[in-house]
Amino acid sequence: MTYVLGIDAGGTKTVCLLADEGGTIVAEARGGGANLQAAGELEVEKVLHRVMEEALGDRAVVPAAICLGIAGVDRPDDSAVVSAIMRRIGYKARIVVVNDALVALEAGAPGQPGIVVISGTGSISYGRNANGEAARAGGWGYVLGDEGSGYWIGRAALRAVLRQADRRGPTTLLTELVLQHFGVTAPHELIHHIYNRDLKPTAIGALATCVQSAFSQADAVAIGILRGAANELEAFALSVARRLELIGEPFVFILAGGIFRAVPWLEQELERRLPGAAPGTRVRMLDREPATGAVALALQETRGGAVIPTYKVD
Numbered sequence: 684m685t686y687v688l689g690i691d692a693g694g695t696k697t698v699c700l701l702a703d704e705g706g707t708i709v710a711e712a713r714g715g716g717a718n719l720q721a722a723g724e725l726e727v728e729k730v731l732h733r734v735m736e737e738a739l740g741d742r743a744v745v746p747a748a749i750c751l752g753i754a755g756v757d758r759p760d761d762s763a764v765v766s767a768i769m770r771r772i773g774y775k776a777r778i779v780v781v782n783d784a785l786v787a788l789e790a791g792a793p794g795q796p797g798i799v800v801i802s803g804t805g806s807i808s809y810g811r812n813a814n815g816e817a818a819r820a821g822g823w824g825y826v827l828g829d830e831g832s833g834y835w836i837g838r839a840a841l842r843a844v845l846r847q848a849d850r851r852g853p854t855t856l857l858t859e860l861v862l863q864h865f866g867v868t869a870p871h872e873l874i875h876h877i878y879n880r881d882l883k884p885t886a887i888g889a890l891a892t893c894v895q896s897a898f899s900q901a902d903a904v905a906i907g908i909l910r911g912a913a914n915e916l917e918a919f920a921l922s923v924a925r926r927l928e929l930i931g932e933p934f935v936f937i938l939a940g941g942i943f944r945a946v947p948w949l950e951q952e953l954e955r956r957l958p959g960a961a962p963g964t965r966v967r968m969l970d971r972e973p974a975t976g977a978v979a980l981a982l983q984e985t986r987g988g989a990v991i992p993t994y995k996v997d
Contacts, residue, residue, distance in 0.1 A: 684703055684704060685703070685704040685747045685985055686701060686702065686703055686704070686709070686744045686745070686746050686747065687701075687702055687704075687746050687747060687748045687749065687750070687776075687978060687981035687982055687984075687985060688700070688701055688702075688735060688738060688739075688746045688748075688749040688750070688776070688977075688978075688981065689702060689749075689750050689752075689786070689974045689975065689976070689977030689978030689979070689980070689981050690731065690734065690735070690749070690750065690751045690752065690753075690974060690977055691752050691783055691786050691787070691972065691973040691974035691976075691977055692716070692717035692727070692730065692731070692751065692752065692753040692754060692783060693716060693717075693754045693783050693803055693804070693805075693940075693973075694716045694754050694803060694804035694805050694884065694885065695715075695716045695803055695804045695885050695888075695941060696713060696714070696715065696716060697713065697714040697715065697716065697717045697730050697731070697734050698711065698712075698713055698734075698972055698973070698974040699711070699712045699713075699714075699731075699734035699735055699737070699738045699974065700738065700972065700974045700975065700977070700978050701738040701739060701742075701744070701746070702978045702981075702982070704982065704985070706978060706979070706982060708975075708978070709742075710738045710739070710740060710742075711738065711972075712733075712734040712735070712736075712737035712738040713734065714730045714733050714734040714737075715730055716730070716754075716804070716885065717730040717731060717753060717754070724764055724768065727753070727765070727768060728768045728771065728772065731751070731768060731769075731772065732772050735749075735772070735774070745775075745776070746774065746776045746981075747776055747777065747985045748776050748777040748778075748779065748981040748982070748984040748985045749769070749774060749776045749777070749778050749779070749981060750778075750779040750780075750781065750786070750977040750978070750980040750981035750984065750989065751765060751769075751778070751779070751780050751781070751977065752781050752782065752783040752784075752785060752786030752787070752973065752974070752976065752977045752980075753765060753780065753781075753782070753783055754782070754783045754805065754822075756780060756781070756782055756783075762780040765778075765780045766778055766780065777984050777985070779980055779981060779984050779989045779991070781980065781991060782807075782809065782819075782822070783801075783973065784799055784801055784807050784808075784809035784819065784822070785809060785817075785976070785980075785991070785992070786973050786974065786976035786977040786980065787799045787801060787809075787937065787939045787969060787973040787976060788809060788810070788811065788937060788976065789976030789977075789979050789980060790969060790971055790972065790973045790974075790975045790976030790979070791935070791937035791939070791967075791969045791970075791971075791976075792934075792935050792937060793976070793979055794990070795934070795935070796810075796811060796812045796813050796927075796929065796932070796934045797810060797811065797934050797935045797936070797937060798810035798920055798923050798924060798927075798929070798934065798935075798936050798937070799936075799937040799938075799939055799969075800916055800919060800920045800936060800937070800938050800939070800953065801939045801940040802831055802832050802833065802912075802916060802938075802939075802940040802941075802942040802943060802949065803832065803833060803888075803939075803940035803941045803942060804825075804829075804832060804833050804834055804884050804885050804888045804941075805821075805822065805824065805825060805829040805832045805833075805834065805884070806821050806822070806828075806829050806830060806831045806832035806835070806915070806916065806919065806940075807819060807820070807821040807822030807919070808820045808821055808916070808919035808920045808922070808923045809822075809923065810920075810923040810924065810927050810929065811927070811992040812927040812928065812929055812932075812995075815990070815992050815993065816927060816992060816993060816994070816995035817927075817992035817993060817994050817995065818922075818923045818926040818927050818994065818995050818997075819923060819994075820918075820919040820920075820922040820923050821915075821919045825884045830912070830915035830916075830919075831911075831912040831913070831914075831915035831916040831919070831949075832888065832942065833884075833885075833887075833888025833889070833890075833891045833941065833942045833945070834884040834885075834887050834888045835912065835915070836888070836890070836891045836894050836908060836909070836912055836942070836946070837887040837888050837889065837890030837891055837894075838887055839894075839908045839911070840857050840861055840890045840891075840893055840894050840905075840908065841861065841873065841877070841887070841890065843855050843857050843858075843904045843908070844857055844858045844861045844862075844870055844873070845870055845873075847870075848870035848871075852904075853903065853904055855897065855902055855903070855904035855905065856896075856897040856900055856902040856904075856905065857893060857894065857897050857902065857904055857905060858870070860893040860896055860897055861873075861890060861893055864889075864890060864893055888942070891942055891945045891946055892945050892946075894908055894909060894946065895909075895945060895946045895947070895948070898946075898948060909946060909948060909949065909952075912946075912949060913949055913952045913953060913956070916949070916953060917953060917956050917957065917960070920936060920953075920957060921957075921960055921961065924961055926995060926997060927995060929961070930961050931961075931962070931963070932963065933963045933964065934964055934965075935964065935965045935966070935967065936953070936957050936961075936964055936965070936966040936967075937967065937968075937969050938950055938953060938954075938966065938967070938968045938969065939968070939969040939973060943968060950968060953966060954966045954967075
């Protein structure tokens with residue numbers, strides 16, 4: 684019996700699945716985030732080692748192939764770093780290293796043209812066409828971009844609170860909600876929580892639930908933040924569709940990432956917007972673990988080679 688490991692390593696969590704040659708999931712392990720650019724090589728190695736060991740457990744199993752879909756990995760240099768990590772861990776399997784957006788797309792639209800829109804701690808849109816060409820938009824990280832992500836939404840909420848405190852912005856329910864979230868009584872106390880505790884992007888992204896709460900109470904500032912997030916995610920998706928010449932073709936937009944669950948309106952809004960901008964398309968939430976896409980690519984690798992799209996030259 685042939686076995687493979689499929690891993691989805693994002694900014695917030697890592698999921699590792701052990702599957703047999705029929706694609707049946709035998710075991711699952713979960714760990715913390717493993718974004719190569721944000722977490723660094725050493726932390727990624729620790730997380731990957733831990734989840735793979737846990738998934739294999741006491742089984743006398745040697746995986747024939749391992750597919751790692753990792754946030755922040757999209758260049759040959761990144762692939763080389765991850766391959767070196769795997770050599771240090773000690774696995775001799777065939778290794779496939781791809782961006783985590785590809786494994787999410789493979790999970791939602793296996794082997795088909797399509798576009799995935801991910802909004803988690805970070806954000807990215809990635810797609811492929813029938814010619815095996817790929818394109819992406821976003822995924823630049825929380826300092827350079829990640830518009831429409833949990834971090835982007837959370838940072839906008841914090842700025843709205845401080846603008847109200849300065850009397851240079853409108854009153855918003857976000858002030859009470861954000862202060863409660865951090866367990867403080869005044870905006871100036873946020874400085875200690877944000878800077879002295881060196882909060883990670885995931886902690887800022889958690890404020891998206893505050894924005895959803897204020898939005899549901901018709902708070903104008905929260906409405907503006909979420910409309911802005913929808914604008915950015917729509918722009919990502921349509922940029923990829925145009926570059927892959929998919930406009931006018933039937934395909935599916937896959938929505939993935941924790942923010943669509945934390946902020947249900949975003950899912951509903953993109954389901955409304957995207958078919959109007961790209962007639963003939965469908966929009967649906969990813970209803971399975973993205974790591975199942977990594978399992979599929981690992982199995983392809985054992986059967987002659989994983990099918991990895993190549994980026995289209997614009």
